[in-house]
Amino acid sequence: MCNVFRTILKGWQWAHQKFDDFIQDLCKRAAGGTTKLPLLWILLWVALSVGLFVPNIFTWEESANPDVDWLPPSVRPMDEENEYFRLWDSEPIRPSSVIVVNRSSTTGTVLTLESLGVISNIDSNVTGLQYADPDDSTVFKNYTDVCFQAAPSVCYKTGLPTFPALPFATSDAALVALLNDATNLNIWGQAPTADTLGLGGVLFNISSAEAAKIDYFVVGPTADRPDQYKSDRLDDALAWEQKMVDTFKDTSREEWGEGGGDLEIYCNFFRQTNDEVNTSISSVSPFIFISMGSLAFVCFLGHLSVESPEDSVGTIAILGLLGTSMAIFTSIGICRLAGVPFGPVTYVTLYVLLGFGVDDVFTVLSEYTREARKADAHEKSDREVVMKAVRNAGPAILVTSLINWILFALSALSTLPAIRDMCFYAVTAIPLQFLSQFFFLAPWLVLHSGSRKRGNCELCWRPCRRRQLEPVAGKKVEDREAEGGEGDQMEAGGGDHRESRLSNQMDMKGRQMSRLKSKKSFKAIGESIRAERFIARMVNLYAHVFTKTWFNVLVVCIFVAGWVGSAIGVTKLREAFPTTSFFTEDSSLDRYEVQYKRYFSTTSDTVKVSVGLRESGASLNWENSAEREDVLALETSLENLFSDLEEQKIVSWLRDFKILYADLVTSRPSLSFSDGLRATLSSNATFAALYGSSLKFSSTTGPLAISSFTFQLPKDLPTQRILRSDVQEMYKTIDDSPIRGLTLVAHGPLTFSFQDIEVVQLFYDNLWEGFLAISILCLVFVGDISTSLLVAVNLAGIVLGTVGFMGWYKIPIMATSYVFVCTMMGFPALVTFAYTFSHLVDPRLRGAKRVEQTVQVCGVAVFLAVLSNTVAVIPLRLTDSRIWHTVFQLILILTCVGLGHAMLLLPSLLALFRVDGRGFANWKTRRGSTKAGEKLDALNDPAAEMEEGNGERGDGEEPLKVQKEKVKEAEQGVDMQEEGEEGGAGVGVDIEQLGIAGKEGEGDVGGMTEVEVKPPVLEEDSQPNPVEHSQTVPQDISPSGDADLPEADDNVD
Secondary structure, rough: OOOHHHHHHHHHHHHHHHHHHHHHHHHHHHOOOOOHHHHHHHHHHHHHHHHHHHHHOOOOOOOOOHHHHHHHOOOOOOOOOOOOHHHHHHHOEEEEEEEEEEOOOOOOOOOOOOOOOOOOOOOHHHOOOEOOOOOOOEEEEEEHHHHHHHHHHHHOOOOOOOOOOOOOOOOOOOOOOOOOOOOOOOOOOOOOOOOOOOOOOOOOOOOEEEEEEEEOOOOOOOOOOOOOOOOOHHHHHHHHHHHHHHHHHHOHHHHHHOOHOOOOOOEOOOOOHHHHHHHHHHHHHHHHHHHHHHHHHHHHHHHOOOHHHHHOOHHHHHHHHHHHHHHHHHHHHHHHOOOOOOHHHHHHHHHHHHHHHHHHHHHHHHHHHHOOOOOOOHOOOOOHHHHHHHHHHHHHHHHHHHHHHHHHHHOOOOOOHHHHHHHHHHHHHHHHHHHHHHHHHHHHHHHHHHHOOOOOOOOOOOOOOOOOOOOEEEEOHHHHHHHHHHHHHHOOOOHHHHHHHHHHHHHHHHHHHHHHHHHHHHHHHHHHOOHHHHHHHHHHHHHHHOOOOHHHHHHHHHHHHHHHHHHHHHHHHHHHOOOOOOOOOOOOHHHHHHHHHHHHHHOEEEEEEEEEEEEHHHHHHHHOOOOHHHHHHHHHHHEEEEEEHHHHHEEEEEEEEEEEEEOOOOOOOOOOOHHHHHHHOOOOOOOOEEOOOEEEEOOOEEEEEEEEEEEEOOOOOOOHHHHHHHHHHHHHHHHHHOOOEEEOOOOOOOOOOHHHHHHHHHHHHHHHHEEEEHHHHHHHHHOOOHHHHHHHHHHHHHHHHHHHHHHHHOOOHHHHHHHHHHOOOOOHHHHHHHHHHHHOOOOOOOOHHHHHHHHHHHHHHHHHHHHHHHHHHHHHHHHOOOHHHHHHHHHHHHHHHHHHHHHHHHHHHHHHHOOOOHHHHHOOOOOHOOOOOOOOHHHHOOOHHHOOOOOOOOOOOOHHHHHHHOOOOHHHOOOOOOOOOOOOOOOOOOOOHHHOOOOOOOOOOEEEEEEEOOOOOOOOOOOOOOEEEOOOOOOOOOOOOOOOOHHHHOOOO
């Protein structure tokens, strides 16, 4: 077991070294070289974005309908003259069903005409068809009675009253009106002629209607069987809808009855969510620009410091936002060149990606500011400061980018076009956003660092002198400049001219400083807008609360209670998702939705399969044809497929064969599948229609028969029993059928579509896959098992909390919500905190003190990132689009849940379990320690980090005890300089006296290596010593002989 673990440890160390080398190489390429190199990288990045994005603006078109070659065999037409396929491009758009909710009875009234399939041939000039009663051939009933008799058989609840109804007609085929009065006039007072029975049809007697839903059948066969795409005639349908709404609004209540004045019509076009979003893009566009402006404002204000101009990086934050935006534009150009359609839902995805990019910018700027404020920053070159900052931030942004990329890559495997195309853009944009931090933001930081050292504030602002330069070795700026002036004077031979010039410069600086200090109003303004400093103070105060045990216990209890509530919300989500849709709050459509669910939402899961069969020849002998056997065999195969599902028998097997053509003499609502098909094919029909759209046949072509197979699964079966594999098996069964010209027809509004099944199943599958992938990544990059386990607990909590709140808020699992759930903002925040906890804080701290310092290091960046995304999304709530309201709710939920777990629950758990976060590299050290009660404050030097009892070193050097004793002896000989001197440089001690070979570096002077000794580790209840000491100590004294002590400048200022 030890050998296995040792192998894993070596593998992790090798991977970690390669990873560190990769980050260093990126830093050197981005920030190294000559002064012209950063400018060159910036120009190349801008050129790449403009070159790929701008040409696509002039060729920007929404993706067209897919080519026929993309279609599967079951929906591919036999030849170019296939009428069914021609229907989608040639016929005007028609409503396929109308559902009315009114108050005519205590139980309400709902009627769907789509399920009736009632069509009449206007060419025969029939105004009132008659139907012979099958029980008594001498009794004839009119066509309206037949329709009313059929209505109860197709409703999920029988016995519903069928009045009033909203019948409709087509441009070349009139629907025989369903009436409860004797009028034949429509709502505009027109007779139902071929001209007036156009788009939208005729309405009769809606006196008590409270809400109406009109469904349009505008779907067409594409790569996915129930595919739904935007029709070319969508504008016609929207115009008719507006005409209907305007007419009802202008009609008095007295004329149309109670509820008529409040009638609202909702048109459902059976489209993808792309088109749902597309209808509101134009009205939301101004708010999107407001959101982007708010995001830029927060980026600028959060990094602005007028009182301390040298610490202000507001314009750099704006440039970072510009860089990540250009990465998104570049990805759009690449995907467009690759032929990936740009759907409206992709707008939402790119908005989320911009939020991710801003998070990375804040992380880099946080590390840069921390490095630039250090006492020795002025001694380093501009590139060294930036390289150290980017090197610290690089692993964190790489891990978060990998997490987001993996989640989007998993979603890109979906067969749903909207989700797949959207994720392609994200998968392309995320790596470019990561590289933009190195090749766009880092070069700007190099330029800013040089500008900062020259005394200029803000890269793009008016140059101004800093109010006070940083002191060096406890000396004032004037003293240092005076010393420098004297030195220069001596070198110049005591020239009076040079001395006079230096004196004038110093006098000018003094006057500028005095003038700046005298402006109290300027100082007041500076104090009032020190946003970054104010946030930092608040974060420091917040970080201290994790040292309290009672607070950590209270946080854990609160989150456990929240998880219980989220579990209840998950059950609500599973019950609500089949019928939840986008309706404006507090409107009559909300009341309609309640009625719709009440009467048309079944307690069982319903699957409906509709196939179209086109037969050649008008007088086919159906009884002796092979096609009949093929259709019946397909029917039996599908029935057996669903009957064997989970060993449960189907509750109700409803076979409804619809024959849509003119001669209805032999058509009865009680016909079986085979009887109806036989009766239809034996009829010499010259006209047929499909769901309200006309379809004419020549003398050599038979009618188009529609067969509907409806399955209802038992009530006790969970929804997820209908898996993607079941749906794929059903499609395979249809494909394997020998029937030619078979077509899968879109599902009706009262059924649970396969798209919904696939979205829901894909939703849960990707959550599980993403959870495992992120947990493994966290273990690899963080390198500490205990920390990774706690991160996994928080990941599970985020998943549960987000899905639970979606259930409580009744947010549907659709393409828009699926995007945000699979790219939860809490995932990157968790890993960022865990990486900082393990690698970017003092390695000698543990427990609550280590958590406190971690919050201080990354708290400001995380807070600003969350604040910017929240502020940017608020304008979306001001729109009148329910879809964008859902986007706002989802981002708000994800922000609260993710931030709460990352900055509240995870720190509390780490503090309670006293996790040290030192990772695999210290596993042998922790295992060899036998002093459970050892005090951390006993580790008063870096060598004390190595536990006692480890024995001799493998390379023949002295034991650790001897080394520590020599280090302590060296400490006793150190003379501490006065307080306030820079770095507290001490007296060097010869490394050879300690018997340990030191490494050569920047601090190597006269054969001695000078490194900083960090303050001693204190008890959690004590306060740390703010004074840092510097002594000459060995660097290479790790247990394995090859691990260096952390650099002193990794400490948090």
